[in-house]
Amino acid sequence: METNMLHRGRLIDHLQLVVRDLAASKRFYSAVLGALGIPLGGEGEDFFWADELFISSASSRASAGALTGRMHFAFQAASREVVERVHAVGLAHGGRDNGAPGIRPYHPGYYAAFLLDPDGNNVEVVFHGPANRSAESVVVKF
Incomplete structure (x- = not known):
């Protein structure tokens, strides 16, 4: 297994899906x-x-x-x-439409x-617009 860069400061560190049909x-x-x-x-066999x-x-x-339950990410x-x-x-x-681009x-x-x-997970792909494109993290203090 390869060594990967560790990212800090994100809310989600990693996500695992357990699926019916891996292929x-x-x-x-x-x-x-x-x-x-x-x-x-x-990848591996499973x-x-x-x-x-x-x-x-x-x-x-x-x-x-x-199996994991239905997720949205x-x-x-x-x-x-x-x-x-x-x-x-x-x-x-193999995906099904759940909302056209817009x-x-x-x-x-x-x-x-x-x-x-294929397992019914709601997979979103989003562009936040030119005003929100910064790759830098925003820190909010309370």
Whole structure:
């Protein structure tokens, strides 16, 4: 296994999905993540991973033998065009439409699309608009 850079300051450190059909999930996530410019980081007989996303079968020792429930999570995109590309690629690789690319009312410039992965997880891809593109973290003090 490779050594990876540790990122601090994010709310979510990593996410594991335990899926019914690992091959179907690998086709979907390889395509979606590839459209985002994120390659798979590694794989084994009963798992694969990319960045902080780990996906395994129920038979994996990392799964405790149970599928995860339906989840909603979002991937960040660098532009509206990337949101549109990810949505199209996801549909072509086993995903189902759960919201076409478009402006959402969450904040000005919020442009997103939603896909259901092969297990029914709601996978969002979002571009936060030009006013919110900073790669730097924002620290809020209370």
